[in-house]
Amino acid sequence: MxxxxxxxxxxxxxxxxxxxxxxxxxxxxxxxxxxxxxxxxxxxxxxxxxxxxxxxxxxxxxxxxxxxxxxxxxxxxxxxxxxxxxxxxxxxFPSSEILKITQNRRLEKKFLKRNNIPVTDFFIINSQNDIKNLDSTDIYPAILKTTGLGYDGKGQINVDSYQQLSSVFTELGSVECILERKVNLYKEVSIIAGCYQNGHIEFLPISENKHLDNILYMSKVPASLDEVITHEILEISKKIIKNLSYIGVIGIEFFISKDQKVLVNEIAPRTHNSGHFSIEGCDISQFQQQVNVLSGCKPSKSNLLEPSVMINLLGDIWSQGTPNFEIIKQYNCASLHLYGKKTSRKKRKMGHITVTDKSLKTAVNIAEEIYGKIQKKSK
Missing domain, CATH: 3.40.50.20 (Rossmann fold)
Incomplete structure (x- = not known):
C-alpha cells in the first residue's frame, strides 16, 4: 500500500x-x-x-x-x-533493532565500546557476587544506574565507595545495573541530527547543558567549545549514526572532562529536550527535521538564527500555586511552551521557556530573570 x-x-x-x-x-x-x-x-x-x-x-x-x-x-x-x-x-524509524540497543544501558555501552567510541569506565552488575568481584576496583566516585527504564535522573544513585555499593544495588531493586565512573566534568553538551533515508545527516547546533538533580535545567546555544572539541563531537556522532544505520532524529549526550576528553554519555533515539531551543532559535527545528525525515522530504539545514537559551519548567514550581506566566508577555524575546499536562508533580516536565537574543549572555540573564519571576504565585 x-x-x-x-x-x-x-x-x-x-x-x-x-x-x-x-x-x-x-x-x-x-x-x-x-x-x-x-x-x-x-x-x-x-x-x-x-x-x-x-x-x-x-x-x-x-x-x-x-x-x-x-x-x-x-x-x-x-x-x-x-x-x-x-x-x-x-x-x-528508528528501527526496532536501534530501540533494543538504546533502551538498555548495557547494550548501548557495549555497542559504543565495540565501535571504539569513547565512554567512561563501567562494569555490569547483576548480583551481589558481581559486587564482591569489584572489591579491588578503583572506579569511585561512581554512579550506579539500572540498565533499563532510566530517564530524567530515574534509576540512578551516586556511589562514593565500594562499601556503599551493595546497599545501593539493593535500593535499586537488585536488577541489572551498570556502575559508571564519574567524569571529572568540564561541560555537558549534546547534539541532535536529522538522519535521512538516503544517508544524509543534518546536525543542529551543539547545545551546552546544565543539569540540576540529574534533570536538564538549561540549554544554551551555541555551546562554548573550541574547534578541536567541536570537530571530535561531530566525527563521533557521524560514526554512531553510521554504525547504527540510523534513520530518524537522534540526540547524543556528551561529557567533556577537565582534561578535554570527549566521552559519550547516552544516545536518545528521538528528539531531545536539549533541542527545544530550535523551535524559535533555528530556521529548521528538530521537530521539522523529524517531519522531513519521516515524510520523505528533502534534507534541510538547521541554521541558528540567534543565540538561544531554553529552561525547563518542572512541576516543582506549581507547588505554591499557578506560576505567574503573564510576566512572559513583557519580553518580546521569550516564548512559553506548556505541555497541557493535567497534574503537576515534583520533577515532572510541564513546559519550557526559550529566550533568543543577539547576545548569549543577555539571553541567559533574561531567561533566568523570567524563571525567577514566574515562580511567584499568580494573584
Missing part, C-alpha cells in the same frame, strides 16, 4: 515530544495518528487521530499498520517487539 492509501504518520507516545512533533507536522499539512495508553496525554486532543491502547495490543497496533505510511516513537521505553510487529507492514 502506498503513501496515498495510508494518510497518517504514526507516533507511538503522546507526551511532550509527541505533542511538539504533532504541532510541527500540522504546519506541514501532515496528518498524525497518536497512539498512547494514557487518554490524558498531551498530544491526544490535538492528534488527527488518537488511539488509547497498550503498546503490546497488537490488534490495536494493526490500525497503525493499516492507516499509517510510516511510524516513529517519542520515547525509548516501548518494547522493541512493538516496533518489530509494525515493521512487518510499514517503515518504522
Amino acid at each position: 502506498t503513501k496515498k492509501n495510508r494518510k497518517y504518520i504514526g507516533m507511538l507516545g503522546g507526551g511532550q515530544l509527541g505533542l511538539l512533533f504533532l504541532q510541527q507536522a500540522k504546519k506541514n499539512n501532515e496528518m498524525v495518528l497518536v497512539y498512547d495508553p494514557d487518554k490524558s496525554c498531551p498530544a491526544a486532543k490535538e492528534a488527527n487521530k488518537y488511539i488509547s491502547a497498550e503498546y503490546d495490543d497488537f490488534k490495536s497496533l494493526d490500525t497503525i499498520a493499516n492507516e499509517c505510511y510510516v511510524c516513529s516513537t517519542e520515547f525509548e521505553n516501548i518494547s522493541y517487539k512493538t516496533l518489530e510487529y509494525l515493521e512487518k507492514s510499514i517503515n518504522v
